[in-house]
Amino acid sequence: MRVAWMVAAAVAAVLASWAFNALVPPDYRFFTGSLGEIKRLRAEGAAITLDVDDHDFIPMVQPHLRKWIALYGRTFVYWTGARPNVCLADVNVVRQVLFDLTGLYPKNLMNPHVSRLLGKGLVLTDGDDWKRHRKVVHPAFNMDKLKMMTVTMSDCARSMMSEWEAQLPKSGGHVEVELSSRFEELTADVISHTAFGSSYDEGKRVFLAQKELQYLAFSTFFNVQIPALKYLPTEKNLRTWKLDKQVRSMLMDIIKTRLASKDNAGYGNDLLGLMLEACAPEHGETPVLSMDEIIDECKTFFFAGHDTTSHLLTWASFLLSTHPEWQDRLREEVRRECGDEVPTGDALNKLKLVNMFLLETLRLYGPVSLIQRKTGSDLDLGGVRVPEGAILTIPIAMIHRDKEVWGDDAGEFKPERFENGVTRAAKYTNALLSFSSGPRSCIGQNFAMIEAKAVVAMIVQRFALELSPKYVHAPMDVITLRPRHGLPMLLKRL
């Protein structure tokens, strides 16, 4: 069987390279395509550590793309096994793909572990299914609802900070906290309360199981994807299936509790309530969402609703500690707009500097460093002939450092570039891709920004942040970008 696959892969590679007008595939090897070189460069990158004022983590995260863009330009083909993969690092070509409304560029569902992690929820569905799901969940993210959620967000943040404060007297007025794991718990607590009417403690086993699924999925990213393998009882598959079963059963428990608490007003107007209303028989013979679809959507929101935002908070805290002048500026702004009070939704709207600071954090340390699509038919992209079924890789982190797009200071931390808004920060509009762009952009971006603003504001109101000497600057990608060794931080009560 292995031999048959190798022959099929080789034939596919040769045929497809003809289709690409004989473009030379970078570092191509029989059967594995360019994956061997990707793994070699990434292994080299894993040994690197950076100075804290060096934001160029590309050699650790996307070293192959940097190497090949220098050789082949911003649009080129490489090979993940027998599958052609087109790197799209030109903002105009990226725009063409992300703003397409005709369904030419569906999501890439090749990795079965990612499908188990997120289910067929909003992130991975396409076409009419995606429209149906998005219509149901959209009202949960309108601005008025989000503003109301600020209270819950700040309650969760206050409870986290009370724990830090409780440790202060024992430790001489300052405390060292590993912030990245604390932020993971905080954002998990926030999404549990706001979207599911539950808490981190209740959902903890879902979050932990999903974290393991995330690491399992990423460990297969640079393997040749052979569709039939997903059915074999390999060690990774068995573990993935077991975790997936656990997640489903835990989510079903949360859903059953909500079903049992139905009153005259229905199931509640948070995300879970809206989905259950869409599944209820009163809505016609065919429910808008089936129970299986609700479970998949819960998987999506449990994961997407907390993991990314926690890393945004981690990198924002890192940058606050390494830029004390920005820490002072943000503190001054927060004190001016909110005094010592917990920020309200309206006050958060006035925090212009905090907003600029977070946008620059997203540019340099965006939690999602690349996104993918595939081609739904043969087509031309950026001058390259691409066959149906090719993967399209959009390297957000590379684009965010492109001097052509952001200017010569692209590698520097400069929140001022966002002074006149996101669209004027770069030479091209839609250059900031942290939440993606176009119809499939992040539905939770306002949620994430409000949460991040509230937490940053509350932290600078109470604490001065100083990076612990233990910190090692080594960003690492595990689907999302986080510090390899966590973020130990010294917090001093103001």
Ligand code: HEM
């Ligand atoms: C800093 C925080 C966040 C970042 C950087 C982020 C980033 C992204 C990106 C890049 C995409 C596009 C993915 C793709 O095209 O393949 C996306 C989609 C999505 N995000 Fe976020 N996200 C964040 C927070 C959130 C939150 C808080 C939620 C939910 C509460 C959420 C839910 C989703 C969903 C459901 C989608 C799929 C949208 C669709 O296709 O219609 N995200 N996000």
